[in-house]
Amino acid sequence: MQVSVVIPVHNEADNIEPLLEEIVTAMNGAEAYEVIYVDDGSNDATASVLSKAMQRVGALRVIRHEFGCGQSTAVRTGIKAAKYSCIATLDGDGQNDPADIPKLYQLLIEQHKANDKLWMLAGWRNKRHDSAWKLFSSKFANTVRAALLGDNTPDTGCGLKVFFRDKYLDLPYFDHMHRFLPALIIRAGGQVVSEPVNHRPRVQGYSKYGTLDRLWAGVTDLAGVMWLKRRAKLTNIEEIQRGA
Numbered sequence: 001m002q003v004s005v006v007i008p009v010h011n012e013a014d015n016i017e018p019l020l021e022e023i024v025t026a027m028n029g030a031e032a033y034e035v036i037y038v039d040d041g042s043n044d045a046t047a048s049v050l051s052k053a054m055q056r057v058g059a060l061r062v063i064r065h066e067f068g069c070g071q072s073t074a075v076r077t078g079i080k081a082a083k084y085s086c087i088a089t090l091d092g093d094g095q096n097d098p099a100d101i102p103k104l105y106q107l108l109i110e111q112h113k114a115n116d117k118l119w120m121l122a123g124w125r126n127k128r129h130d131s132a133w134k135l136f137s138s139k140f141a142n143t144v145r146a147a148l149l150g151d152n153t154p155d156t157g158c159g160l161k162v163f164f165r166d167k168y169l170d171l172p173y174f175d176h177m178h179r180f181l182p183a184l185i186i187r188a189g190g191q192v193v194s195e196p197v198n199h200r201p202r203v204q205g206y207s208k209y210g211t212l213d214r215l216w217a218g219v220t221d222l223a224g225v226m227w228l229k230r231r232a233k234l235t236n237i238e239e240i241q242r243g244a
Helices: 013-026 046-054 071-081 098-114 132-149 165-169 177-187 211-230
Strands: 002-009 032-040 060-065 086-089 118-124 161-164 191-196
Touching: 002 013, 002 071, 002 098, 013 032, 013 046, 013 098, 032 046, 032 071, 046 060, 060 071, 071 086, 071 165, 071 177, 086 098, 086 165, 098 118, 098 161, 098 191, 118 177, 132 177, 132 211, 161 165, 161 177, 177 191, 177 211
Parallel strands: 002 032, 002 086, 032 060, 118 191
Antiparallel strands: 086 161, 118 161
16 A cells, blocks of 8 residues: 545644544555645644654654645645655544545555546545534535536545545646535546545534535535536547557
8 A cells, every 4th residue: 555645734733643643553554655734824733743743753744834725725735745646635633534544545446457437435424423413514515516516426525535646636726626526536537436434523623614604615616616517528538659
């Protein structure tokens, strides 16, 4: 297993050490890996905790944004800096389980051999540990998005995904794009498979998203992705060999 694990964080100082320990444990036995934390302009002790962690975890890299740019930009910063061809992303709040990464990685590699159009395995939190309101709003948003985009993905909001770096970097970039990665991959000619993963309650800190800001961003971005889908052009490509 060769993988770059990318974690965007904003004011998650209390969650860094326990999550990092779990990632190191999950990666035990990997041929090669790195852990890239992207500190998205935190103003708590996140930077200090990460600095200390770098002294004892050799696989840890830390990148810092001068000011907060949002989750999608932080994820992209980490992926652009990554040195391995396979990427695993995790939310920094500890609700995703790093122990699921090896399973998703192996499934992606094995299934990609038989189907080179498979570019991503998306985590599916089929047993979520969130508030009733958050569960309702997420289910509603996923239903609307799936109906309009046809991405056949029950849970695009799960931060745990494993995919190929080059395919991701070919996608159009915009703020909040992390919520639409399956639709964007399908638009580009790839395929996405959803796989059930473990989901845990948030133990420390607080969510950085509110219902209203999610709703407004979701409506405007959904319209934009629908426009991108309508403008997509896919074709089979063949290079003509000299003398053929």
